[in-house]
Amino acid sequence: MSNLLQSYVEGRWVSPGDEGTPLLSAVDGHEVARISSSGVDLAAMVDYARRVGGPALAALTFHERAALLKQLGMTLMAGKAEFYELSRHTGATDRDSAVDIDGGFGTVLSYSSKARRELPNDTICLDGDIEQLGKKGTFLGQHIYTSRRGVAVQINAFNFPVWGFLEKLAPAFIAGVPSIIKPASQTAYLTELVFRRIIESGILPEGSVQLLCGSARDLLDHLDGQDSVAFTGSADTAATLRAHPTVVSSGLRFTAEADSLNCSILGPDVSTSDPEFDLYVKQLVTEMTVKAGQKCTAIRRALVPENLVDDVIRAASERLAAITVGNPADESVRMGALAGIDQRDEVLKSIRALTKSATIVFGDPDSVEVVGADAVSGAFLSPILLHAADKTAPEPHDIEAFGPVSTIIGYSDAADAVALAARGKGSLVASLVTKDAELAGEIVRGLAPFHGRVLVLNSEDARESTGHGSPLPVLVHGGPGRAGGGEELGGIRGVLHHMQRTAVQGTPDVLTATGRRWVTGARRVQGETHPFRKDLGELRIGDTIVGGPRQVTRADIDHFAEFTGDTFYAHTDPEAAAANPLFGGIVAHGYLVVSLAAGLFVDPAPGPVLANFGVDNLRFLTPVKAEDSLTVTLTAKQITPRQSADYGEVRWDAVVTNQNDEPVAAYDVLTLVAKPAASA
Numbered sequence: 001m002s003n004l005l006q007s008y009v010e011g012r013w014v015s016p017g018d019e020g021t022p023l024l025s026a027v028d029g030h031e032v033a034r035i036s037s038s039g040v041d042l043a044a045m046v047d048y049a050r051r052v053g054g055p056a057l058a059a060l061t062f063h064e065r066a067a068l069l070k071q072l073g074m075t076l077m078a079g080k081a082e083f084y085e086l087s088r089h090t091g092a093t094d095r096d097s098a099v100d101i102d103g104g105f106g107t108v109l110s111y112s113s114k115a116r117r118e119l120p121n122d123t124i125c126l127d128g129d130i131e132q133l134g135k136k137g138t139f140l141g142q143h144i145y146t147s148r149r150g151v152a153v154q155i156n157a158f159n160f161p162v163w164g165f166l167e168k169l170a171p172a173f174i175a176g177v178p179s180i181i182k183p184a185s186q187t188a189y190l191t192e193l194v195f196r197r198i199i200e201s202g203i204l205p206e207g208s209v210q211l212l213c214g215s216a217r218d219l220l221d222h223l224d225g226q227d228s229v230a231f232t233g234s235a236d237t238a239a240t241l242r243a244h245p246t247v248v249s250s251g252l253r254f255t256a257e258a259d260s261l262n263c264s265i266l267g268p269d270v271s272t273s274d275p276e277f278d279l280y281v282k283q284l285v286t287e288m289t290v291k292a293g294q295k296c297t298a299i300r301r302a303l304v305p306e307n308l309v310d311d312v313i314r315a316a317s318e319r320l321a322a323i324t325v326g327n328p329a330d331e332s333v334r335m336g337a338l339a340g341i342d343q344r345d346e347v348l349k350s351i352r353a354l355t356k357s358a359t360i361v362f363g364d365p366d367s368v369e370v371v372g373a374d375a376v377s378g379a380f381l382s383p384i385l386l387h388a389a390d391k392t393a394p395e396p397h398d399i400e401a402f403g404p405v406s407t408i409i410g411y412s413d414a415a416d417a418v419a420l421a422a423r424g425k426g427s428l429v430a431s432l433v434t435k436d437a438e439l440a441g442e443i444v445r446g447l448a449p450f451h452g453r454v455l456v457l458n459s460e461d462a463r464e465s466t467g468h469g470s471p472l473p474v475l476v477h478g479g480p481g482r483a484g485g486g487e488e489l490g491g492i493r494g495v496l497h498h499m500q501r502t503a504v505q506g507t508p509d510v511l512t513a514t515g516r517r518w519v520t521g522a523r524r525v526q527g528e529t530h531p532f533r534k535d536l537g538e539l540r541i542g543d544t545i546v547g548g549p550r551q552v553t554r555a556d557i558d559h560f561a562e563f564t565g566d567t568f569y570a571h572t573d574p575e576a577a578a579a580n581p582l583f584g585g586i587v588a589h590g591y592l593v594v595s596l597a598a599g600l601f602v603d604p605a606p607g608p609v610l611a612n613f614g615v616d617n618l619r620f621l622t623p624v625k626a627e628d629s630l631t632v633t634l635t636a637k638q639i640t641p642r643q644s645a646d647y648g649e650v651r652w653d654a655v656v657t658n659q660n661d662e663p664v665a666a667y668d669v670l671t672l673v674a675k676p677a678a679s680a
């Protein structure tokens, strides 16, 4: 019986209504699975995501969602062996699969960790500072992010059946938006298997993820302005989807990541005897051969100083000659197959087009020695290195051969290299290999407008470098212009893509209630109990303690200077201090002011406050002179219980004023406070 892939719709697995189209192994052409989406109710999928998945996610805070992702990432990681096994049919070697499978699970774990560290334990998050909109401070503005109420539809490419969907799913999930995942048909059997394990784990809330195997059919017709579509694939399909009436008229968010003529530049300062020369060549060969070059980030154009073109061709050819092509199951194999015969035919077509202006200097498109498999039934191809003698010829800058193919192009100087890079009309990534940091700075500034990511490699960072081709969860992935103009990942930036930014205007009390973060001017509550005696369950935003006044004496300043060794003239030398245009005499150290303030607000006995872990945004606003009197007002600003810990973070607003009510220092104090004993 054939392995007919199922879709996961409205909380259950459904089989298509027909026999489906065969999906063939890239290695030997046998049928791995069949695929079709016929009969799948796409309108019901969208409705279910909005009706069931959205509310289920909305009920969780960022931290709670992050905890589920962590559990999911660990579960998938523990069972990864079967994914590697199936991945071989896509033509992937184990090294390729690591990028896809471990890379995908790692991205999930990275998002979990980022969200716990950088987002509040809440369902909304604040963007930027308060904007004061009126003179008296009763009318303020604050930007907030809330989860959009739609569904995140992802349409993926064939080359990363695991990473491709997880790198989109993780940020959407943290943002509280349910996903519908549509893998590229060619390799959908691997996505389906991983997805099946996700559902079996029971970790994710009902409706938060659904899977559509097969054609997307009229899926976009059912979307509206709260939804988003994130597409990865060819520029042609991106253009078709961009022109879809729903995308054009509903205001849904559409992002695309399409073909990209990424380049790697060998710096003009590098000679053949430098370690950077080897780094450059090694990276070029790696990018040509990992995933058989089927990576949106692979190096398509190798820009090298004109006088080193022959040396780079020679060195790269030597390395390429050592690459064994064949069955990924064979341990000696360094490069597997392309995803299918159709893909190989596409690549061959592109190579033929490239040869209009470039010559092949390594490899034969029509013949390849294959280990452990039949060269006819598998989608194998030799790595192909070309040289474009005419650097301005259009083909190498326009044609993306989505396989193990790169073109070497000579350049005259750094400005020429930057100009040639820009001829890619916008790329995902550029890399530059140079020893010269100053030169690197100049070139990076020139490359940046045309690239989503720029890697500068040299012998200092090479060992730690993650390489030209690796998008990282903490860095943005995407590129301008031809690369699609979209942006994914980038840590919390990727989460915010799924959220709505709204400018809220109102009084300090309204903004405090909305953002659950105390805003200057909002109500303060001074009770009988010192706020430091309240645990996380008792403490409320706005709880306040006022300490002081406390006079600062010259003896305090002298003592602090001597005790700490900070004898800067403004604190110790009356004459020099008098000449200082800002102070006009001896002033107290800023850190003395902060230390005295702590002495005024602290409640010393053991209690729920466990630690002070820092201050944020410390500003000294008015000089403090001897005999000035200080008063401190400390207000609970934000309370963030930590998931799976018996304490949480409390951010306090601290303002120190002098006897004239002028603020002399303002900052946030950060503490860890115990949860109530029972809940801990």
Ligand code: NDP
Residues within 6 Å of the ligand: 155, 156, 157, 158, 159, 182, 183, 184, 185, 186, 214, 215, 216, 217, 232, 233, 234, 235, 236, 237, 238, 240, 241, 257, 258, 259, 260, 295, 296, 297, 346, 400, 402
């Ligand atoms: P496609 O654009 O054909 O397919 C990408 C995805 O879009 C697949 O899931 C496909 O589904 C889906 N799709 C195709 N047509 C439609 C449509 N009309 N409506 C909705 N969804 C649609 O790209 P390929 O995967 O075939 O790759 C072709 C080229 O794309 C490569 O040669 C390369 O140039 C580029 N590419 C770029 C990548 C990148 O990351 N930037 C990655 C991979 C490829 P189905 O498979 O079911 O047809």
